[in-house]
Amino acid sequence: MDLPLPDDLFDLADKRVTMAEEMTLEDVRKHMKVYLWVFTSLAILTVVTVLVSYLSISFTPALLIALAIATLKATLVALYFMHLVSERQVILWVLLVSGIFLIAMFALFIGAHADQETIAALIKFLPTGHVA
Amino acid sequence: MQIPYEVTARPDTGVNNAKLGIWLFLASEVMLFGGLFAAYVFLRIGADAWPGMMVYDTEMMAERADEILNVPLATLNTMILIASSVTMVMSWAALKMDRFDRYKLYMGLTILLALGFLVVKAFEYGDKFDHHWYASTNNFLGIYFVLTGLHAIHVTGGIVLNAYFWGPGTKLWKRGTPRDKAHFTNRIEVAGLYWHFVDLVWIFLFPMIYLI
Numbered sequence: 001m002d003l004p005l006p007d008d009l010f011d012l013a014d015k016r017v018t019m020a021e022e023m024t025l026e027d028v029r030k031h032m033k034v035y036l037w038v039f040t041s042l043a044i045l046t047v048v049t050v051l052v053s054y055l056s057i058s059f060t061p062a063l064l065i066a067l068a069i070a071t072l073k074a075t076l077v078a079l080y081f082m083h084l085v086s087e088r089q090v091i092l093w094v095l096l097v098s099g100i101f102l103i104a105m106f107a108l109f110i111g112a113h114a115d116q117e118t119i120a121a122l123i124k125f126l127p128t129g130h131v132a
Numbered sequence: 133m134q135i136p137y138e139v140t141a142r143p144d145t146g147v148n149n150a151k152l153g154i155w156l157f158l159a160s161e162v163m164l165f166g167g168l169f170a171a172y173v174f175l176r177i178g179a180d181a182w183p184g185m186m187v188y189d190t191e192m193m194a195e196r197a198d199e200i201l202n203v204p205l206a207t208l209n210t211m212i213l214i215a216s217s218v219t220m221v222m223s224w225a226a227l228k229m230d231r232f233d234r235y236k237l238y239m240g241l242t243i244l245l246a247l248g249f250l251v252v253k254a255f256e257y258g259d260k261f262d263h264h265w266y267a268s269t270n271n272f273l274g275i276y277f278v279l280t281g282l283h284a285i286h287v288t289g290g291i292v293l294n295a296y297f298w299g300p301g302t303k304l305w306k307r308g309t310p311r312d313k314a315h316f317t318n319r320i321e322v323a324g325l326y327w328h329f330v331d332l333v334w335i336f337l338f339p340m341i342y343l344i
Contacts, residue, residue: 025229028228032222035222035225036218043214046211046214049338049343050207053203053339059344062344063344066344067336067339070339074332074335077331077332077335078328078332081220081324082324082329088147090152091147091152091155094159097159099162102163105166105167105170106166106169106170109171109173110174112174113174113178
């Protein structure tokens with residue numbers, strides 16, 4: 001018995017041939033060169049990340065630079081090593097949904113922190129004896 | 133209920149079951165590590181000082197993570213993990229080229245590099261323990277050990293998986309039929325997706341924990 005799936009999923013099944021499927025020997029050789037270029041880029045970006053961390057810059061710009069470089073490196077890994085550059089739509093949808101949930105989770109944490117400050121500010125205005 | 137064991141794409145999803153399965157698993161892994169990263173952010177924005185007070189012989193207030201952690205060792209580990217990602221994808225490409233000898237070489241290198249990563253990590257942990265710095269010492273070390281420890285468990289899992297595909301798992305390829313070879317290549321692609329994800333997590337973990 002096969003797994004039943006909603007009809008909407010059939011629309012996600014695009015008919016492109018992915019990198020991992022139909023590849024000639026020449027294609028594979030070309031991809032191997034790309035992998036080496038990506039490796040070199042990742043190594044250089046790692047060195048840049050470390051060097052930037054030794055610069056005397058304040059926390060927020062340092063955080064943004066480090067995250068930007070990490071995101072660039074992760075994108076290279078995902079696109080070329082994980083073949084997302086030619087992957088099917090259904091995989092991209094899976095990633096998009098998990099990305100949305102991830103952002104929602106971060107928003108909950110940061111929201112809770114902001115809420116703590118609001119609560120702390122409100123407590124100051126409460127009459128004495130009402131603070132839990 | 134039987135899930136068809138095929139490497140051909142399903143007509144509804146456009147991908148084979150193994151690939152969809154590993155991506156769904158990786159999506160759950162995003163949430164697992166994401167939750168811990170969110171915990172890290174939460175701890176950090178709530179801290180008066182980060183990493184904060186460390187106790188070793190005398191009390192010491194650490195203002196930067198690199199006062200506590202070994203950045204050169206962590207940089208070396210980053211390079212090792214990136215290199216292992218390349219050798220992993222090269223092992224898959226070697227199978228696509230029907231070069232089993234090259235596959236064995238690249239997969240063997242991937243396993244050795246992963247073991248190297250764990251050895252470096254063991255030195256790093258050993259240094260912390262020598263200073264009597266444990267997960268219970270403060271929030272910084274707590275989240276450091278949890279995040280890097282969970283990552284190291286994933287590396288260990290990857291080593292076990294890849295070692296199987298380097299050794300006993302190759303029986304499938306050695307049967308020699310095109311169908312068996314296609315199945316084995318598909319398995320290596322799926323194992324590779326897991327391994328690249330482990331690399332991807334470290335790419336964020338390294339600057340967040342060690343450098344900022």
